[in-house]
Amino acid sequence: MGPYVTLFVLLALLAGLTVGKAWERYKLQDGRWIDRRRALESPHYMLGLNFLVANQIDPAIEELSTAAEAAGDPLEIHLILGNLYREKGQVGRAIQEHQALLQRPHLRKLEHANVLLCLGLDYKHGGFVDRALEAFSEVVRLDPGNRYAMSNLEKLYEEQHQWPDAYAMRQKLAARDPPDQQPRHQEILAFLENEIGLEALKRGEHVQAAQRFQSAIELDAKNAPAYLNLGDVQFAQGDVVAAVSTWERLVGTTPERAYLAFTRLESAYSQMNDLSRFPTLCRRLIAASAQEWRARLALAGYLAAHGQASEGLELLFEALVINPHALALHQGIWRTLSQLKLPSSLVERYTDLAHDAIFYVDPHICVRCRYRSTELLWQCPHCHEWNTFVEERIAPAKDTEATLTS
Numbered sequence: 001m002g003p004y005v006t007l008f009v010l011l012a013l014l015a016g017l018t019v020g021k022a023w024e025r026y027k028l029q030d031g032r033w034i035d036r037r038r039a040l041e042s043p044h045y046m047l048g049l050n051f052l053v054a055n056q057i058d059p060a061i062e063e064l065s066t067a068a069e070a071a072g073d074p075l076e077i078h079l080i081l082g083n084l085y086r087e088k089g090q091v092g093r094a095i096q097e098h099q100a101l102l103q104r105p106h107l108r109k110l111e112h113a114n115v116l117l118c119l120g121l122d123y124k125h126g127g128f129v130d131r132a133l134e135a136f137s138e139v140v141r142l143d144p145g146n147r148y149a150m151s152n153l154e155k156l157y158e159e160q161h162q163w164p165d166a167y168a169m170r171q172k173l174a175a176r177d178p179p180d181q182q183p184r185h186q187e188i189l190a191f192l193e194n195e196i197g198l199e200a201l202k203r204g205e206h207v208q209a210a211q212r213f214q215s216a217i218e219l220d221a222k223n224a225p226a227y228l229n230l231g232d233v234q235f236a237q238g239d240v241v242a243a244v245s246t247w248e249r250l251v252g253t254t255p256e257r258a259y260l261a262f263t264r265l266e267s268a269y270s271q272m273n274d275l276s277r278f279p280t281l282c283r284r285l286i287a288a289s290a291q292e293w294r295a296r297l298a299l300a301g302y303l304a305a306h307g308q309a310s311e312g313l314e315l316l317f318e319a320l321v322i323n324p325h326a327l328a329l330h331q332g333i334w335r336t337l338s339q340l341k342l343p344s345s346l347v348e349r350y351t352d353l354a355h356d357a358i359f360y361v362d363p364h365i366c367v368r369c370r371y372r373s374t375e376l377l378w379q380c381p382h383c384h385e386w387n388t389f390v391e392e393r394i395a396p397a398k399d400t401e402a403t404l405t406s
């Protein structure tokens with residue numbers, strides 16, 4: 001800043017409001033004074049914004065370029081222009097536009113951060129991950145409170161499977177938030193901790209992996225994959241009792257995810273020669289929740305294997321009313337019906353129950369972006385959010401509206 005600035009400040013102080021307003025209005029850029037109001041008053045600027053609102057990007061670019069030229073190329077308009085090129089898919093042009101802004105002398109710290117943020121988005125859009133990481137990191141260094149840059153960094157680290165870096169970034173984000181938002185942060189940190197544990201497991205480091213799964217559970221007592229993985233490690237190390245207690249904790253804390261541990265628990269119980277424990281567990285879950293169809297399915301399978309196919313079939317019919325689109329139920333019913341030599345009264349009951357049911361092959365749906373999946377996913381492959389999948393249940397034939405239950 002040159003002597004003119006000092007002179008202006010002095011004049012503003014001496015002459016008061018009038019000059020003060022003029023001081024706000026003019027700004028030194030690239031060594032020359034530009035009139036900011038002139039840019040905003042230009043009809044091209046207004047037209048450009050109108051086209052933007054109407055989502056007409058090409059005419060918006062044209063008008064804003066004219067406005068920028070008329071007003072001495074202010075930084076703000078060129079930032080927007082670069083972003084518009086990116087939106088159009090012209091990433092090279094966007095990068096060019098934003099990089100040119102970095103060359104300008106006398107950029108203030110926040111202006112510098114804003115340009116780098118836009119540039120980071122360009123790089124990310126173009127798939128230049130390393131350069132995007134570098135740009136966003138620099139934004140956070142210049143502007144430590146920039147949440148947008150931090151979230152982008154976290155997602156990029158996740159994409160690269162750099163779980164410890166993603167974890168550190170989530171901690172930074174959490175540190176800036178009030179207590180009522182901490183549970184959601186804890187929930188995400190638990191998933192990241194679980195991923196770090198899985199990496200340790202891949203390297204064959206069982207003890208470290210188990211510690212990671214433990215701390216995931218401490219962060220969020222409802223983190224289902226951490227229980228499953230911790231139990232698997234304990235089971236692999238020969239500690240069946242510890243594995244069973246870990247999986248049973250999953251059943252206790254998150255009964256709606258209990259089914260994920262069914263196969264593991266059933267075989268562990270039989271290894272412990274505790275044969276009544278699995279049906280007891282299923283019955284407890286069925287009693288606790290009227291909508292529990294998976295425990296009915298599991299119990300039916302157990303009963304069929306132990307000579308009680310008819311009792312099992314009744315459970316499958318109940319489950320089919322709760323969730324007519326579950327393929328596993330139909331398969332279970334046909335298996336049991338043929339085991340019972342297809343008694344016509346039971347076949348008829350089945351066809352009545354299945355009549356008019358709507359079938360979906362991909363019943364899991366992301367509540368954030370509506371992405372559909374055949375299996376339960378912990379992170380959405382489309383919007384990259386954690387723990388957003390619910391099972392879409394189709395009510396029996398009478399109801400026409402699909403209902404979402406979590």
Ligand SMILES: [Zn+2]
Nearest residue numbers: 366369380383
């Ligand atoms: Zn999603």
